Amino acid sequence: MATFLGLDYPTWWFLVVGAVFTGYAILDGFDLGAGALHLFFKKDESRRIALNAIGPVWDGNEVWLVIGGGALFAGFPEVYATIFSAFYIPFMLFLTVLILRAIAIEFRSKETMTWWRKSWDIIYSISSITIAVLLGVVLGNIMQGIPIDKDFEYQGGFWNLLNPYSIITGVTVLALFMMHGATYLIMKTESRLNAKLRVLAKNTSRFFVISYITLTMATLIYLPQTTDKFRENPYLFTIPVLTILTIINTRRLLEKGVYFKAFLSSALTSALLL
Numbered sequence: 001m002a003t004f005l006g007l008d009y010p011t012w013w014f015l016v017v018g019a020v021f022t023g024y025a026i027l028d029g030f031d032l033g034a035g036a037l038h039l040f041f042k043k044d045e046s047r048r049i050a051l052n053a054i055g056p057v058w059d060g061n062e063v064w065l066v067i068g069g070g071a072l073f074a075g076f077p078e079v080y081a082t083i084f085s086a087f088y089i090p091f092m093l094f095l096t097v098l099i100l101r102a103i104a105i106e107f108r109s110k111e112t113m114t115w116w117r118k119s120w121d122i123i124y125s126i127s128s129i130t131i132a133v134l135l136g137v138v139l140g141n142i143m144q145g146i147p148i149d150k151d152f153e154y155q156g157g158f159w160n161l162l163n164p165y166s167i168i169t170g171v172t173v174l175a176l177f178m179m180h181g182a183t184y185l186i187m188k189t190e191s192r193l194n195a196k197l198r199v200l201a202k203n204t205s206r207f208f209v210i211s212y213i214t215l216t217m218a219t220l221i222y223l224p225q226t227t228d229k230f231r232e233n234p235y236l237f238t239i240p241v242l243t244i245l246t247i248i249n250t251r252r253l254l255e256k257g258v259y260f261k262a263f264l265s266s267a268l269t270s271a272l273l274l
Contacts, residue, residue, distance in 0.1 A: 013075025020071050022274050024064035026180075026267045031058040033181020035101065035128025036174060037200060038121060044114075046193050047121055051105065053188035058105065062098070078152055086146050086154035087138055090161060094134045101127035132177045133170035137161060140169030144223055165222040172215045175208035176273055183250060183266040187259040201254055205247055212273075216240065243272045 031054040041047045073080040084091060104124035108117055144165050147155040182201040186194060219226055230236050246269040253262035 010075070013071070017068060017071045017075060018274070020064060020068040022271050024061070024068055025274055026270045027057075027064055028061040029132075029177045029270050030054075030180045030184035030263075030266075031061055032128045032132050033177035033179065033204075034185055035124055035181070036132060036178050037181055037185070037204075038125040038128070040200060041193070041196070044117060046196075047117075048109070049189060049193060050185055051108065051124075053185055055105075059102070082146075082148060082152045082154065083138075083142070086148075086156070087141075087161070089158045090134050090138060094131060097127040097130045097134075101131065129174060132174040136170030136173030137166045139173065140166030143169070143219075165218050168211070168215050168218045172208070172211040172273075175204065175211040176270060179204040179208045179247075179250075180266045180270055183254070183259075183263050186254065187263050198254060202251065205251055208269075209244070209247060212243065239272055243269055246272065 034050055034054050038047060038050060041050055069080075072083075100123055104120040104127065108120040108124065111117070141161050141163075144163075146161075149155055179201065182197055182204050186197045186201060189197060246265050250262050250265040250269065253259075253265055
């Protein structure tokens with residue numbers, strides 16, 4: 001098999017796909033997290049400021065998802081076909097809430113009526129939460145494997161995808177994005193909203209730590225073969241250790257008021273989880 005810089009082409013494609021989806025988790029993760037936190041802001045002004053903070057970047061961040069899908073198709077067409085066939089219903093739901101979220105962001109400010117804005121706020125926040133959980137559910141199923149036949153056709157149903165492990169993964173991804181989103185908004189706000197976000201950042205980091213520990217325990221239960229990988233490659237133990245350290249470091253930097261570095265530390269947490 002042909003190689004480039006000592007690696008074969010499938011390995012290069014694997015690295016490219018991994019890098020692109022990691023970039024998506026980092027970049028779209030913070031604006032999805034901001035959306036998940038949206039209803040925690042009680043005042044219309046606070047919600048408007050939070051939306052303005054992601055306004056210049058939210059649509060561009062979603063481009064990474066398109067690039068990731070294209071890279072997966074180019075590098076691993078059979079994997080692409082199997083995944084999109086198996087997760088057809090989740091992906092259709094994902095696209096629906098993605099569209100609703102975009103509409104909510106654009107339409108919210110078109111009218112000043114309280115009911116109008118609150119309705120779009122609810123749609124925006126629920127859509128953001130749903131997207132994060134769906135991404136986690138897909139990731140959880142990929143991690144534990146899905147039943148396919150010799151022709152790479154998915155042999156399960158939609159409800160098979162909603163298993164305990166995938167749901168725990170979905171909640172963990174949501175917690176991660178909420179922590180990441182709070183860190184980003186802290187960097188973009190000031191005064192009373194900034195103080196509220198610092199409290200939210202502490203609470204969401206606790207939520208993520210609990211979810212991460214739960215996911216780790218679930219992995220040992222549902223995927224016991226992973227312990228073999230850790231025994232064969234002891235350096236893998238550095239990943240969960242570094243993940244916890246980056247969370248601690250994020251909170252430390254937030255307390256010191258070094259917000260950009262705190263955001264980078266939160267981004268590193270996202271990369272390590274993937």
